[in-house]
Amino acid sequence: MIGTIISALVVGLIIGALARLVMPGKQDIGILMTIGLGALGSLIGSWATYQLGYHNANGGWEIIPFVVGIAVAAGLIAVYLAVRGRSHHVTH
Template identity: 80%
Template sequence: MIGTIISAIVVGLIVGALARLLMPGKQNVGIIITIVLGILGSLIGSWLAYQVGYSNSNGGWEIIPFIVGIVVAIALIAAYLAVRGRQVSHR
């Protein structure tokens, strides 16, 4: 169980980081929010991939759910930024 939680956090960090790298512009999002949105993106992306009929019949690394997870994480980060609003720092 602990291994599953740690794996979800690591995958969420990777998916969230890749999503932020692929998004244009600068996102003012903390690492915890990145991990949470990455985990959600990964879970929703995997669910969506399997709902449309994806099956990993050859075994190995499941690249399609991973890519869909990144796309979903990008959408979640964009939605988060839209809801929170962009903060402008005044110096």
């Protein structure tokens, strides 16, 4: 159980970091949010890929769900930054 949690956090960090790398500009986002959004992007990306009929017939590393997870995580980070940016720019 603890190994699964640690693995999910490591994958989340990798996916989140790669998502931030492919995004233009500098993102003001902490490591915990990067891990969380990376893990969520990975889960959503993998789920969506398999729902669309992906099957890893050759075995080995499943690159398509990984790449889709990066794209989804980048989208989640962009949405997070947009929502957070709006809340920081509210004038009183």
